[in-house]
Amino acid sequence: MNFWEGIDNELLGKNYTCGYCGCYVGSEKGYEGIYRTSPEKEVEISIYVCPSCGNPTYFDKDNRQYPMSKAGNDVLHINNKDVENLYEEARNSFSVNAFTSVALCCRKLLMNVAVHLGAEENKTFIFYVEWLDKKNYILPNSKKWVNQIRKIGNEATHEICIVSEDDAKKTLIFTEMLLKIVYEFPAMAE
Known part of the structure; x- marks a missing residue:
């Protein structure tokens, strides 16, 4: 039609x-x-x-x-609407060249994932990253890319800077991988 x-x-x-x-x-x-x-x-x-x-x-x-196409891929089996919505918001932000917004969403997403998995609310960002690490949601060889999410997100939050397209894409891809480790892969094994 x-x-x-x-x-x-x-x-x-x-x-x-x-x-x-x-x-x-x-x-x-x-x-x-x-x-x-x-x-x-x-x-x-x-x-x-x-x-x-x-x-x-x-x-x-x-x-x-x-609009540009969304960066990243769908992540299956996310069983928390806030986490799912934030991930889609980050992907949609990328499609309209809102790269700083991508970094901010991904940073906030790490906090939401930790709380959804059982971390205490109203803590600092670094608390949530360390909590995910201590609970083994961050694999040993993935600590470097989770640190990239933290670093780029912190710069977007605390410094006067604009996040580049490359950094936004990297942040989104790393976030996607974390979501797959936490939600998609475990559900596939059941």
């Missing part, structure tokens, strides 16, 4: 991962426009319509995609 009016069905085909449904698609349907960078120079911009979900994806003059 096509609910877009005046859609151009003959655009140059473009493959991309849809930021809405997560499908890798190829589309030739959408809208083209011209962006004037100066009186002498024009750049094509475009909006492609996802053939899977029907939502629009904008490609700017530098071919950057909006």
